[in-house]
Amino acid sequence: MPLLPLLVALCLSACLDSAPENTAGFWSVPQSEVLDGGPGKDGIPAVDAPQFYQDASGLVMADDELVVAFRFGNDVRAYPHQVLDYHEVVNDTFNNTEVVISYCPLTGSSMVWQGEAVSSNQSFGVSGLLYNSNLILYDRATNSHWSQMLMQSINGTRIHQISTQLVSSEMSWGTWKKLYPSKPVLNFNTGFSRPYGRYPYGSYKDSDATIFPANNSNDERFSAKQRVLGVKVLESFKAYSMANFSSDGITVIADTIGGEPLTVWGSQNLNIAVVFNRLLSDGSLLSFSALAPQAFPALVTDDEGNHWDVFGVAISGPRQGQSLNQPFSFIAYWFAWAAFYPDTQVFEVDQ
Amino acid sequence: MKSVWRSILFYSCLLFQCQVLAATCSCAGVPLLNSMQSGSAKSGDWLLAASIERHEINDLYAGSKKINDETHRERRVESLLLEVSHGITSNWSVSSLLSFVKHRRQIGISEGSVSSARGLGDGVVLIKYTPRRLGMVNRFAYSLGVGLRLPLGENTQTQDGLLLSEDMQPGSGAQGYVLWAYAVRSFSAQGLTQAFAGFNASLNGENSRQYQFGNEQNMNIGLAFQSEFPVSLSVALQVRNSQADRRFASTVPNTGGYWLDLMPVVQYKLTQQWALRFSSRLPLHRKLNGALQFTSSEVYTLGVSVQY
Numbered sequence: 001m002p003l004l005p006l007l008v009a010l011c012l013s014a015c016l017d018s019a020p021e022n023t024a025g026f027w028s029v030p031q032s033e034v035l036d037g038g039p040g041k042d043g044i045p046a047v048d049a050p051q052f053y054q055d056a057s058g059l060v061m062a063d064d065e066l067v068v069a070f071r072f073g074n075d076v077r078a079y080p081h082q083v084l085d086y087h088e089v090v091n092d093t094f095n096n097t098e099v100v101i102s103y104c105p106l107t108g109s110s111m112v113w114q115g116e117a118v119s120s121n122q123s124f125g126v127s128g129l130l131y132n133s134n135l136i137l138y139d140r141a142t143n144s145h146w147s148q149m150l151m152q153s154i155n156g157t158r159i160h161q162i163s164t165q166l167v168s169s170e171m172s173w174g175t176w177k178k179l180y181p182s183k184p185v186l187n188f189n190t191g192f193s194r195p196y197g198r199y200p201y202g203s204y205k206d207s208d209a210t211i212f213p214a215n216n217s218n219d220e221r222f223s224a225k226q227r228v229l230g231v232k233v234l235e236s237f238k239a240y241s242m243a244n245f246s247s248d249g250i251t252v253i254a255d256t257i258g259g260e261p262l263t264v265w266g267s268q269n270l271n272i273a274v275v276f277n278r279l280l281s282d283g284s285l286l287s288f289s290a291l292a293p294q295a296f297p298a299l300v301t302d303d304e305g306n307h308w309d310v311f312g313v314a315i316s317g318p319r320q321g322q323s324l325n326q327p328f329s330f331i332a333y334w335f336a337w338a339a340f341y342p343d344t345q346v347f348e349v350d351q
Numbered sequence: 352m353k354s355v356w357r358s359i360l361f362y363s364c365l366l367f368q369c370q371v372l373a374a375t376c377s378c379a380g381v382p383l384l385n386s387m388q389s390g391s392a393k394s395g396d397w398l399l400a401a402s403i404e405r406h407e408i409n410d411l412y413a414g415s416k417k418i419n420d421e422t423h424r425e426r427r428v429e430s431l432l433l434e435v436s437h438g439i440t441s442n443w444s445v446s447s448l449l450s451f452v453k454h455r456r457q458i459g460i461s462e463g464s465v466s467s468a469r470g471l472g473d474g475v476v477l478i479k480y481t482p483r484r485l486g487m488v489n490r491f492a493y494s495l496g497v498g499l500r501l502p503l504g505e506n507t508q509t510q511d512g513l514l515l516s517e518d519m520q521p522g523s524g525a526q527g528y529v530l531w532a533y534a535v536r537s538f539s540a541q542g543l544t545q546a547f548a549g550f551n552a553s554l555n556g557e558n559s560r561q562y563q564f565g566n567e568q569n570m571n572i573g574l575a576f577q578s579e580f581p582v583s584l585s586v587a588l589q590v591r592n593s594q595a596d597r598r599f600a601s602t603v604p605n606t607g608g609y610w611l612d613l614m615p616v617v618q619y620k621l622t623q624q625w626a627l628r629f630s631s632r633l634p635l636h637r638k639l640n641g642a643l644q645f646t647s648s649e650v651y652t653l654g655v656s657v658q659y
Contacts, residue, residue, distance in 0.1 A: 036516040042461030045422050086643070125461070129513065193411075193419040200642040202604040209601030 028154045029131055029147065035212055037130045041138070044126040045192055046089035052077065052184035056177045059185050061197070063174030066271065067185070068101060068110040070168040071311040076183045078176050079103070083186055084110070085201075086194040088135055090186065091123040098122040099166060102148050104135035105201055106211060107336035108227060109149055112168040132339040133212040149332065149340045167326050169310045172271035179297040179310065214339035221346050224335040229266065229273035230344065232328040233258030237344035239337055240264055242273060244347055250290035250299055254278065255347070262327065263288045264347075265300055265310070272299075273331055276312040276324035385551070385569055385589075387448055390533075391479040391494045392438035392658075398446075400434040402628070402654025410648040415638040423459025426645060428452065430472065432654075442482060446496075448475045452504065452521040470521040472504040477531055485537055485545075493534040500527035506558060517562045517596070524558030535575075545575045547587070557597075565594035565607045571614065581620035589614050589632070595640050605641030610634065612647075628654045 027034060053059050059080070067078040072094035079090055084103035092099050098115030100123065115122025121140045129136040135148040144156025146163065153161045171179070188196045204211065208224040222228060228239040236258035245251040245266030253264040265288070266273040278286050286302040298307035298315055306317030312324035338344060392398045408426040411418050430453070436446040450472035457465045477498030485492045504522020508515050517523075535547040549571045557563040573587025588611065595607035616630040632650035639646060 031512050032514070034513050036466070036510075036513060036519065038516040038518060040424070040456045040458045040461070040466055041464040042458045043422060043424060043456075045460060192421045195413040195418070195642050198413065198642040200605065202602060202641060204604060207601065209599060211598055211601075211603060213599075 025155060026159065027145075028152075028159055029150075033131060033213075033215070034136070034154075035130050037128050037212070039126075040128045042125050043128050044086070044088050046091055046123070046125045047083070047087045047186075047190045047192075048091050048123060049191065050090050050092050051187040051189055053187050054184060055182045056180070056185055059188070061173050063172060063177075064271075065173045066170055067173055067176050068103060068112070068168055069171055069176060069180070069310065070099070070101060070112050070166065071309075071313065072097065072099065072166070076180050076311075078180070078183065078185045080173070080186060081105075082196045083188060083190060085199065086192070086196065087190065088126050089124050089137060100124045100137070101168070102135060102137060104148055104336075106130070106204070107132075107134040107149060107332050108205075108225070109134065109330055109332035109336060110168065110170055111148055111151065111330050112166040113151070113163040114166055130212050132214040132336060133210055134214075134336055134340070149330075149336060151328065165326070165328060167274075167311045167323070169272055169274050170331050171310065175270040175272060178293070210335060214335055216338050216342040217335055219335075219338040219342065221338075222334040224333065226334040227273075227331055228334050228337055228346075229264065229275060229331050230329060230337040230341060231257055231262070231264075231275050232341060233260045233262075235343075237341040238347055239334065239344050240266065240273060240275075240347045241334075242266065242268055242271070244349060245273065249292075252288050252290050252300055253347070254287065257327070260327065261285060263300075263324075265290075272310055274310055274312070274326070275329045276326050278324075280322075280324070387434060387446060387475070387477070387531075391444040391446070391481045391496075392436040393444075393484070394438045394441045396436075396438045396658060398434070398436040398656060398658045400432075400436075400654055400656035402432045402434075402652050404428075404430045404432060404650065404652045406430075406647060407649040408645050408647055410634070410637075410646050412637055412639045412644050412646055413642060415636065418643075420645075421460070424645065425455070425457045425459065427455045429455075434656075441484075442480055444479045444481065446475075446477045446479060446498075448477075450474065450504070454515075454519045454521065456519060466510055466515060466519060468508040468510070468515050468519050468521055470505045470508065472521045473523055474501040474503045475499070475529060476501065477529065479531070485535060485542055487540050490537045490540075491534070494532065496529075496531035498529045498531065500529055500553060500555070502526050502558070517558075517560070517564075523555065523564055524560070525556035525563065527553050527555040529553050543577045545577075546573070547575060547585075548572045549587075561599050562603075563597045565596045567591060567593035573614070583618045583620070585616045585618075587614045587616075588612070588635075605639075605644045608637060608639030608644065608646075610647070611636040612650075624657050624659050626656050626658075628652070628656065630654075 066081045069078050079101050085105045090101040100113045103110040123140050124137045127136045127138040131147050137146045142157045144153045144158035147154045151163050153159050227242045231238045238257050245268050247268040250267045255262050261278040263278045264275045288300045288302050297309045300308050306314045306319045309315050314320050314322045406428040411420040431451040433449045438444045452472035453469035455467045477496045479494050479496040481494040483492045502524050506520040506522045506524030530552045532550045535545050538544045552568045554566050555564045569591045571587045571589040575585035577583040591610040593607045596603040613633045619627045630652045
């Protein structure tokens with residue numbers, strides 16, 4: 001009776017076919033700390049043909065939901081976390097310039113990069129891999145892997161290459177509606193069927209628990225999921241907790257990191273935190289102070305009488321149209337920032 | 352060598368004249384308990400069984416609503432399950448199950464990027480106690496069992512040097528405990544029509560990466576029909592409940608839930624000792640944890656057994 005051996009042979013045939021070719025190459029981060037997140041490459045699909053609501057009235061969303069706001073020239077757009085939670089990457093175009101908006105729900109970090117002109121395809125996708133619990137993107141031109149929070153390629157032919165960060169800001173939906181009510185918002189019609197509006201990670205945002213391991217996880221200067229504005233200048237690092245900022249207006253902090261004079265603007269009620277260089281390219285050193293809500297979308301003014309928006313663009317005054325330089329910075333959960341930048345100093349109010 | 356295996360595969364398919372498929376549970380572990388033969392060996396008897404299961408995990412659910420997956424993801428688990436049972440006494444028997452597992456994950460929109468892993472999976476050893484067996488007089492029988500889930504399989508497989516996710520590993524890497532029960536009632540002395548019910552539960556431990564597959568419970572109830580012909584049929588409803596997986600002692604989102612499945616089985620007795628068995632698990636309803644979860648779309652099993 002040959003059936004039993006045949007069945008065994010059948011499965012062995014399935015089990016013994018050739019293994020996939022190893023194309024790993026060298027990683028600039030410890031390879032053992034790069035983990036398969038589970039969905040697989042492109043299992044979390046990037047949005048490649050984003051459509052937009054014409055203005056904020058097109059979308060009904062709770063005011064405390066977060067969006068990533070981005071300005072390119074005079075074009076300002078918002079990308080709701082409710083969409084980014086399911087896609088993590090949006091490949092968008094502004095005046096023929098390709099940009100990639102990325103957001104990692106596990107580390108709470110968003111970033112906007114400019115496409116790099118290595119080929120006609122400058123778009124990015126979600127690799128399905130994680131480093132320190134954080135999104136690893138891949139570029140579709142070379143398949144190189146990029147750590148979002150390092151803003152650097154960590155594997156592939158573009159290894160060690162640093163991407164170009166563009167100024168963006170997270171803010172609450174309520175703030176967006178006050179600042180830019182007539183500007184476009186990423187449409188929930190992404191081409192994918194996803195339950196937008198239903199947070200896909202359960203109680204993750206509100207607990208100290210992480211799903212994947214991260215380095216330096218015993219740094220308890222803040223709670224794990226405290227949102228902080230992390231700043232890196234040369235080899236100096238500083239973190240500003242959202243709790244450092246006013247819950248009724250805008251806090252403006254003049255600080256120095258790595259020898260660079262910086263201005264930090266933050267607000268708990270608006271849910272914004274951004275940092276810019278106070279020293280301009282013409283040698284001027286500006287002093288900033290907060291504006292009242294009547295001045296929206298301007299948030300701060302300076303000693304020259306300029307009004308500046310959340311993207312560091314002067315929207316009125318003698319420097320109208322000029323932009324402040326932004327150091328490497330973004331908002332992230334504390335555990336994640338501390339994992340990548342363990343030598344971070346934390347800002348304390350009495351400094 | 353490969354062509355030899357392919358030839359065997361081809362002629363095997365011709366012989367069986369049906370798809371050669373298999374199954375696992377949607378926790379991406381292997382369905383060890385659900386795959387075991389439901390009976391218990393009589394004193395001195397040996398039961399050897401081999402089956403191939405194919406489990407497609409391609410349905411995308413938001414709670415209890417099925418939604419489209421435009422990523423064209425194909426997730427498959429194929430398993431070879433080898434079972435040996437032996438009746439020690441008229442009441443006590445022991446069963447063991449060994450698994451060989453192949454995982455495959457392909458994302459269609461990603462130019463077919465494929466992840467795969469294969470190897471020895473977990474095993475189960477179960478001791479069964481059967482105080483009553485069906486007979487001319489006894490129309491009701493039941494068995495109870497307890498056992499161990501043995502972490503025999505690999506759970507550190509890599510691809511391109513990167514550790515694969517827990518659900519892609521052939522083994523769970525963690526010991527567990529299992530409970531098993533089965534009852535059957537025949538409606539005639541010949542036992543041609545029977546009603547049966549089964550229950551099993553697994554309590555899973557934590558592996559070295561502090562990952563724990565969710566504990567699960569399965570209950571089924573069904574009817575079995577035999578005839579003068581060598582073909583027997585059964586159909587059962589199965590309810591499966593799986594708690595969410597845990598890592599670092601916290602819940603892993605989008606894991607666990609409830610499943611209601613229909614399970615038809617056809618068995619063909621080749622001889623007094625040999626039998627072929629084909630079964631399937633067809634989804635009827637799901638209510639899954641979290642916002643979005645891939646789950647079983649098709650499960651097929653083809654097996655052969657010999658008892659002597």
